[in-house]
Amino acid sequence: MSDDGDTSAVAQAPHFTARRFAVSLIVAVLVWVLVVAVCSTIGQFRLGWDIWKLRMLRLIPASLVGAGLSVAGVALQSLLRNPLASPYILGVSSGSAVGAMAAMLAGAAGVITPLTMGGTTIAAACGGLATTLVVYFIAQRRGRLDPYTLLLSGVIVTAFNGAIIMLMYLLATQPVFRDITVWAMGQIREQTSAASVAIAGVVILAGWVVLLSRAKAFNVQSLGDEIASSAGVNVTALRLTTFATAALMTAAAVALAGPIAFVGLIVPHVCRRILGADHRTLLVTAGFVGAAFLAAADTLCRTAVTLRTGELPVGIVTALTGGPFFIYLLRRRFKEPGL
Amino acid sequence: MSEQHVLRVEELCFAYPQGPPVLRDVSFSAAAGKFLAVLGRNGSGKTTLLKCLLRLLRPQSGRTLLDGRDISQYSAAQLARLSAYVPQNATSAFAFTVRQIVMLGRTPHLGVMGFETDMDHRVVAAAMEMTGVSGFADRTLDELSGGEAQCVMIARSIAQQPSMMLLDEPTSHLDVKNQLAIYRMMQRLAHDWEMAVICVSHDVNLAGRFADELVFLRDGQVTASGRPGDVIRADVLRDVYDVDIELVQLPSDAVPLVVAH
Numbered sequence: 172m173s174d175d176g177d178t179s180a181v182a183q184a185p186h187f188t189a190r191r192f193a194v195s196l197i198v199a200v201l202v203w204v205l206v207v208a209v210c211s212t213i214g215q216f217r218l219g220w221d222i223w224k225l226r227m228l229r230l231i232p233a234s235l236v237g238a239g240l241s242v243a244g245v246a247l248q249s250l251l252r253n254p255l256a257s258p259y260i261l262g263v264s265s266g267s268a269v270g271a272m273a274a275m276l277a278g279a280a281g282v283i284t285p286l287t288m289g290g291t292t293i294a295a296a297c298g299g300l301a302t303t304l305v306v307y308f309i310a311q312r313r314g315r316l317d318p319y320t321l322l323l324s325g326v327i328v329t330a331f332n333g334a335i336i337m338l339m340y341l342l343a344t345q346p347v348f349r350d351i352t353v354w355a356m357g358q359i360r361e362q363t364s365a366a367s368v369a370i371a372g373v374v375i376l377a378g379w380v381v382l383l384s385r386a387k388a389f390n391v392q393s394l395g396d397e398i399a400s401s402a403g404v405n406v407t408a409l410r411l412t413t414f415a416t417a418a419l420m421t422a423a424a425v426a427l428a429g430p431i432a433f434v435g436l437i438v439p440h441v442c443r444r445i446l447g448a449d450h451r452t453l454l455v456t457a458g459f460v461g462a463a464f465l466a467a468a469d470t471l472c473r474t475a476v477t478l479r480t481g482e483l484p485v486g487i488v489t490a491l492t493g494g495p496f497f498i499y500l501l502r503r504r505f506k507e508p509g510l
Numbered sequence: 511m512s513e514q515h516v517l518r519v520e521e522l523c524f525a526y527p528q529g530p531p532v533l534r535d536v537s538f539s540a541a542a543g544k545f546l547a548v549l550g551r552n553g554s555g556k557t558t559l560l561k562c563l564l565r566l567l568r569p570q571s572g573r574t575l576l577d578g579r580d581i582s583q584y585s586a587a588q589l590a591r592l593s594a595y596v597p598q599n600a601t602s603a604f605a606f607t608v609r610q611i612v613m614l615g616r617t618p619h620l621g622v623m624g625f626e627t628d629m630d631h632r633v634v635a636a637a638m639e640m641t642g643v644s645g646f647a648d649r650t651l652d653e654l655s656g657g658e659a660q661c662v663m664i665a666r667s668i669a670q671q672p673s674m675m676l677l678d679e680p681t682s683h684l685d686v687k688n689q690l691a692i693y694r695m696m697q698r699l700a701h702d703w704e705m706a707v708i709c710v711s712h713d714v715n716l717a718g719r720f721a722d723e724l725v726f727l728r729d730g731q732v733t734a735s736g737r738p739g740d741v742i743r744a745d746v747l748r749d750v751y752d753v754d755i756e757l758v759q760l761p762s763d764a765v766p767l768v769v770a771h
Binding site for chain 1: 566591594614622670
């Protein structure tokens with residue numbers, strides 16, 4: 172509590188200026204570019220233009236999915252004022268799993284013509300968005316969303332979908348059983364069509380910009396609704412925008428790669444710990460960190476292990492690394508009352 | 511300047527849907543440079559009144575004029591530059607530092623991307639200085655005592671540079687020393703910083719000692735209002751609080767001490 176300490180602290184106050192924002196943006200982009208560049212050189216074939224192009228066809232969707240899930244995760248943790256929320260709390264992942272699996276099962280049973288990859292993607296997106304709408308209508312009251320009710324309705328609808336998924340596992344026979352399992356774990360595929368990558372990319376990047384423009388509102392919103400609205404934030408509009416944007420971004424990510432676990436939970440958490448709580452920085456960096464993380468994890472799947480049944484799904488890698496890391500973070504939380 | 515009315519509340523009526531009236535024809539005004547305390551029993555409508563002033567609730571009838579204009583005509587950001595709010599207790603969902611929280615008061619003054627200028631930092635530094643929180647600028651809320659945390663919330667409101675500050679029982683969780691400190695601070699904000707300070711309070715004695723004007727609410731109606739010396743009377747308080755009241759005149763104080771039986 173010395174007076175010298177006070178003045179020096181004020182003098183060194185970190186300004187959030189355009190320059191500082193530009194610097195953190197450039198650093199984040201460079202980290203991502205570096206990771207993707209290194210990943211694109213790793214593999215069993217000799218690096219040539221064609222091989223490089225093929226690898227980039229996987230690294231780009233992987234980056235988009237990682238960025239989308241991480242940014243949506245930051246926004247939803249802020250919206251729900253709960254650092255343990257993930258984009259999947261909106262029911263998008265369980266809903267798209269139901270949609271995709273139902274389509275696969277129906278195709279195998281001859282009810283409908285067996286779907287192409289694109290058809291499964293559409294079925295997944297429909298299931299995800301339909302579930303999100305159900306969650307919204309349970310949680311809203313006269314058009315307003317209450318964080319606590321939203322969290323509860325998300326958990327309940329996800330559990331309900333979980334039961335349907337289990338039922339479909341029971342009904343499934345080989346080889347559909349394996350297809351369903353692989354889809355449910357999440358996987359980036361080379362043969363993802365350029366069109367679906369482009370659509371998902373536009374949704375994710377546009378959503379990112381929308382959420383970034385709400386960053387200062389997210390900051391003040393964490394002090395409570397009354398303070399936020401007295402500071403000029405329309406809390407009702409903020410919640411609806413965030414809900415819709417995060418749901419669309421998550422749906423785009425899940426449609427590309429299936430419900431990849433833990434990215435949307437872990438990346439926001441790690442970035443929050445390292446960079447602090449300011450959403451103006453967090454929403455930028457978390458996106459690029461998520462992109463780099465998923466690009467690296469997918470490269471590991473592509474190169475390290477080749478199973479008898481094919482490649483290791485990237486969802487397994489993120490869950491296997493993310494789970495223990497999350498427990499580690501949680502334990503540190505108890506030791507340090509600071510966070 | 512001294513009698514410039516920042517806030518004029520005219521015949522405000524409010525009822526929750528399908529509920530009985532909570533506010534009935536509430537009228538009062540608050541001037542720049544004056545500290546006004548709103549007093550009354552639980553359920554008398556104090557918090558509802560505050561929520562109407564914050565535009566969190568829309569009254570069924572009546573007008574609320576802020577700087578001569580109805581508050582419903584302001585945009586959210588415009589209103590935020592005129593009026594700021596301090597809640598009963600301070601919470602933050604995420605681990606912001608004290609300096610960051612005070613800077614959140616600048617939100618209505620920043621552009622879309624939220625870039626801060628030197629001006630913003632000077633305002634924040636002055637607000638932290640005034641409330642005495644500069645010493646723990648880099649700590650988080652949950653590392654502070656209740657009194658310190660409440661000072662941070664007041665600093666955040668000051669950084670908003672409002673002409674009116676609304677406080678909802680800011681001392682309800684604090685010890686005697688901190689209660690005194692917060693009441694002194696509210697008095698200084700009014701007298702030295704020329705704000706209209708409006709505080710919902712349960713403490714007649716502290717409000718009577720520090721506030722310039724008291725407004726008593728009972729069942730959603732203003733039963734008495736005026737300078738503490740005029741309205742701290744046994745009959746007024748008996749009517750408002752529904753208990754036996756004894757007034758003790760201490761030689762050191764201008765306003766008598768209220769003892770409830």
